[in-house]
Amino acid sequence: MTDAKGTIFNIQRASLDDGPGVRTVLFFKGCPLRCPWCHNPESQNWKPELMTLHDRCIGCGACSVACPIRAIEKTRIDRSLCEGCGKCAEACPGGALEMAGRLYSAEEAVREAVRDAAFFEATGGGVTLSGGEPLAQPGFARDVLKSLKERGIHTCVETCGICADGAIDALIPYVDEWLYDIKLTDEAAHLSMLGAPLSTVLHNLHILKEARANITLRCPIVPGVNDTESHFAAIRTIAREVSAMGVDVLLYHRLGSDKHQRLGREALQEFPVPSAEQIAAWERAVLE
Secondary structure: OOOOEEEEEEEEEEEOOOOOOOEEEEEEOOOOOOOOOOOOHHHOOOOOEEEEOHHHOOOOOHHHHHOOOOOEEOOEEOOOOOOOOOHHHHHOOOOOEEEEOEEEEHHHHHHHHHHHHHHHHHHOOEEEEEEOOHHHOHHHHHHHHHHHHHOOOEEEEEEOOOOOOOHHHHHHHHOOEEEEEOOOOOHHHHHHHHOOOHHHHHHHHHHHHHOOOOEEEEEEEOOOOOOOHHHHHHHHHHHHHOOOOEEEEEEOOOOOHHHHHHOOOOOOOOOOOOOHHHHHHHHHHHHO
């Protein structure tokens, strides 16, 4: 194992939705996309960020005293000054401040993940790298995956398919299953709405196909954005082309809408929450 380090913003245990069996998910920080419906905005930036929970603030001023660069005055945070050191969160007695993301060595990340090894063995589960985008930290991701495979643990990587050349190839030997995001299937819409070309996503997907990797497509469906028959037909075509093991339909929700405010950002556009009938129709259309 090398001395590569990476930033993780959450470790979720007992997940049932991120690969087979019971899984521990390591959420890597940093993402090349800016999806308008993103429910994990704390995943987007690479550096640790300060999140606020104003209803827990008791107005004691401990955060202001603890800040070494005076980025906090009373309860107002100047985020243009904040360096994400976390000293204010450590000093806060009410838990009104918390850090999204911290630096891990590969050894630390693996040690945290394998605490759940008994559940993996009992259920056929394992560890999933998600994000953010794991391939944005390729050296760190490789070390974590390699160490997990040496321990006989099943591995999954969820990716948006946007990464540096060679990043996917370096991870292929250590990944049992790829959870591959297909968000939009129109090139112009993908570029304008997400900020990256669809052609790159499909190119990297076909690298996995040529390597005979196990691929599950993950497709978020957002009302008014991609809930169209042309998109569903394109997903079916892509799934056949790469011999996908399956297609997961991911449903739009607003569970992360308050996180933007907690990060000091403007709230994102909200889309209609789909009804049960819409969900059933989408699943039929995609899985036809």
